[in-house]
C-alpha cells in the first residue's frame with residue numbers, strides 16, 4: 001500500500017497531462033467541426049441561391065418561349081372573312097393568301113379563273129388612275 005501511495009502523485013500528474021492533451025485535442029476537433037458546419041451551411045445557402053437563380057432563368061426562358069408560341073392566333077379566334085368561291089366547299093380563311101393557296105391546291109380551274117379576274121381588275125384600276 002505504501003509503495004502505491006508514493007507513486008500516486010506522479011501518476012496523478014501523468015493522468016492530468018494526458019487528460020489536458022485529450023481535452024486540447026477535443027477542443028481542436030470541436031472547433032474544426034464547428035468550422036466545417038459553417039462551411040457546409042454556406043455551401044447549402046449558395047446551392048439554394050444558385051437553384052433559385054436557375055429556376056428564375058428557366059422561368060424567363062419558358063415565358064419567352066410561350067410568348068413566341070402565342071404569336072400565332074388559335075384557329076377559333078381567326079375571323080374568316082375570305083370564303084372559298086367554289087360551290088359546296090364552304091371553306092373560309094383569315095387571309096386572302098390562305099384562301100388563294102387553298103383554291104390553287106383544291107380547285108385548280110377555279111384558281112386560274114380567279115387569278116385572271118384579279119388581273120383584269122388590276123388593269124381596270126390602272127386605267128382609271130390614268131384617266132384622272
Ligand SMILES: [Zn+2]
Pocket residue numbers: 084085086089090091102103106107
Ligand atoms: Zn374550296
